[in-house]
Amino acid sequence: MADAGGAVPLLRVGGLKRYFDVSAPLLNRVLERQPRLTLRAVDGVDFAIGRGETFSIVGESGCGKSTVARLIVGLYRPTGGSIAFDGVDMARLRTRRELAQVRRRQQMIFQDPYASLNPRWRVRDIIAEPIRAFRLIDGNAAILERVGELLRHVGLAPADGEKYPHEFSGGQRQRISIARALASKPEFLVCDEPTSALDVSVQAQILNLMKDLQREFKLTYLFISHNLAVVYHISDKVAVMYLGRIAEVAPTRTLFSRPRHPYTRMLLDTIPDLDMTGRQRTPVAGEVPNPINPPSGCSFHPRCPFAADRCRAERPEPIPLADGALVACHGVEEGRLPEDVRPLKAVS
Amino acid sequence: MSAMDHPTVILPRETRPRANQPLLQVENLVVEFPTRRGVLRAIDDVSFHIDPGEVLGVVGESGAGKSLTGASIIGLLEPPGRIAGGRIFLDGSRIDDLPPEKLRRIRGKQIGAIFQDPLTSLNPLYSVGRQLVETITTHLDMNQAEARRRAIDLLAEVGIPAPERRIDHYPHQFSGGMRQRVVIALALCANPRLIIADEPTTALDVSIQAQIIALLKRLCRDHGTAVMLITHDMGVIAETADRVAVMYAGRIAEVGPVRQVIKHALHPYTVGLMGSIPSVGVDRARLAQIDGAMPRLNAIPEGCAFNPRCPKVFDRCRVERPDLIPQGPTAVSCWLYDRKEARRG
Numbered sequence: 001m002a003d004a005g006g007a008v009p010l011l012r013v014g015g016l017k018r019y020f021d022v023s024a025p026l027l028n029r030v031l032e033r034q035p036r037l038t039l040r041a042v043d044g045v046d047f048a049i050g051r052g053e054t055f056s057i058v059g060e061s062g063c064g065k066s067t068v069a070r071l072i073v074g075l076y077r078p079t080g081g082s083i084a085f086d087g088v089d090m091a092r093l094r095t096r097r098e099l100a101q102v103r104r105r106q107q108m109i110f111q112d113p114y115a116s117l118n119p120r121w122r123v124r125d126i127i128a129e130p131i132r133a134f135r136l137i138d139g140n141a142a143i144l145e146r147v148g149e150l151l152r153h154v155g156l157a158p159a160d161g162e163k164y165p166h167e168f169s170g171g172q173r174q175r176i177s178i179a180r181a182l183a184s185k186p187e188f189l190v191c192d193e194p195t196s197a198l199d200v201s202v203q204a205q206i207l208n209l210m211k212d213l214q215r216e217f218k219l220t221y222l223f224i225s226h227n228l229a230v231v232y233h234i235s236d237k238v239a240v241m242y243l244g245r246i247a248e249v250a251p252t253r254t255l256f257s258r259p260r261h262p263y264t265r266m267l268l269d270t271i272p273d274l275d276m277t278g279r280q281r282t283p284v285a286g287e288v289p290n291p292i293n294p295p296s297g298c299s300f301h302p303r304c305p306f307a308a309d310r311c312r313a314e315r316p317e318p319i320p321l322a323d324g325a326l327v328a329c330h331g332v333e334e335g336r337l338p339e340d341v342r343p344l345k346a347v348s
Numbered sequence: 349m350s351a352m353d354h355p356t357v358i359l360p361r362e363t364r365p366r367a368n369q370p371l372l373q374v375e376n377l378v379v380e381f382p383t384r385r386g387v388l389r390a391i392d393d394v395s396f397h398i399d400p401g402e403v404l405g406v407v408g409e410s411g412a413g414k415s416l417t418g419a420s421i422i423g424l425l426e427p428p429g430r431i432a433g434g435r436i437f438l439d440g441s442r443i444d445d446l447p448p449e450k451l452r453r454i455r456g457k458q459i460g461a462i463f464q465d466p467l468t469s470l471n472p473l474y475s476v477g478r479q480l481v482e483t484i485t486t487h488l489d490m491n492q493a494e495a496r497r498r499a500i501d502l503l504a505e506v507g508i509p510a511p512e513r514r515i516d517h518y519p520h521q522f523s524g525g526m527r528q529r530v531v532i533a534l535a536l537c538a539n540p541r542l543i544i545a546d547e548p549t550t551a552l553d554v555s556i557q558a559q560i561i562a563l564l565k566r567l568c569r570d571h572g573t574a575v576m577l578i579t580h581d582m583g584v585i586a587e588t589a590d591r592v593a594v595m596y597a598g599r600i601a602e603v604g605p606v607r608q609v610i611k612h613a614l615h616p617y618t619v620g621l622m623g624s625i626p627s628v629g630v631d632r633a634r635l636a637q638i639d640g641a642m643p644r645l646n647a648i649p650e651g652c653a654f655n656p657r658c659p660k661v662f663d664r665c666r667v668e669r670p671d672l673i674p675q676g677p678t679a680v681s682c683w684l685y686d687r688k689e690a691r692r693g
Binding site: 169171204226256268269272288343 | 409410523525526553554555556557558559580581582583584586587610620621623624625626627628629631632633634635636637638639641
């Protein structure tokens, strides 16, 4: 497991914020005397990803995990905070050329392989686009050769390049997305729910492929998912997000065997029990509150069984713990939460 | 003999003796889609039963035919799809050949339905109360006031806070999880004996998913309602179902008690499927992988539909199609479990 502590991490995010203005149109605001409304999709997020590491963000819909992914690859501009890639602050890059040099090293894989491939382009043109856009290879023949090589890397045949996306199944399309992402020889891949739209047996194929490619090309992954079992399988480090903030970050085995934050504990309780141990799950009451008007203090306090007065008033900041976990919870800081140790099975 | 071994006896009459019979009996169901390039067979000779109060999970990957099986039972098969063969019995009476009006009476009264997306199963223009009351008065002999009282009770039962106030709200005023609760209340309106739940938790967040599963389980236990739970999520099946049928390419690959199928899967497809599911606490460098994909309907291979992907394939699988073979408490359609093969091997 790579550690982000010593050397310069590949990606460092500090105090990252992204607000969306969701107010009614000006005329309505004036006539109906409505205030401006701000949705704080990401509200101060810090983490670092070491080289060769797989860092996952989990959370329920609306927690801001996809917004973080989009901020990092530049699909949104941050409202505040900083993103440093390989020690270079992305906000400092002014010229197109400087930006392009960094962007070539970061690519993204999207959730829906039906929406993320242009249906009117041949697969070879889809995969060749990053090569052409970044002018990585000259000459059509050389580009096509490279496309064929990329198709082989993801388990397709070079001849598949002549086809259109609709001729492929969901899993094969996701392979095409991966081939396109690899075309610019990136070091860092942001994967936003890459297997959520796929069947389990196809999901297994894609997860295995991603692990193989990571080893072969020394890739670093930021993996966004709501599926805790997938996250456990693929990650070195996991961040749990709730309402635009990180509740807990820890190495994977630590997070799953010693969850600290009450929200993490609740999420782990929702994992269906495939082992049929007959363990009774206690579904947690309540739902994720409206992020436009989040609760005061710790935003999890209305659903938290350990909430105290301080939790309602004061927002907790992440506190580093001895085993490398980072937890934003007053209860954990004050040591008034019961230990929650969950044995993981022996490494097989 | 296990529960699965209800012999598919062909009786001359349309009704069957009432004693000891399953609530739902599906026999040799075939669903076809006529297309310009020939007839596509989406469900091919599927037989199963559901006992009163039982939860039968139907699991499979997209295109396996699980949702079509559910739609055939409630008579909501979209044309040009049609039932081309087989029979469906509810409580001993045949329901697959009823005229639409009669089927409409059964749907809602005896069979309730819950679909994946709660927003599409509710009418956005009517308050949830109006939709509940309409369903109740259609199927039960109640006046408006009684129906409204029952609607409020149902909303309370599915865990909606302040039901007296919420009953007059419109679907958009509910969150996703609360909407699915309303849909469950709607399915329960006429105290049906069977609920067809097609991916009821797929569109929901994990924490809400756990709440809805717990709710479904509690309601079915309290009311003695049987459920056909259609899902692609083995985890949901493990938590909820008594028995599970695994579907592949329009056929049942394996059916049996859920514990048995999950822990000791027999069919090579089920074995592969179980191995491909990542699981918390189990460290594996790689997941088991079934190479390839489920065949398209116009290219279902000869013999066993799984044979091109099967690690244990042998000659017979390529030519002859296996039917469900009883194997202890489960039944599996795989030639590996045929007695003749056992003798030969």
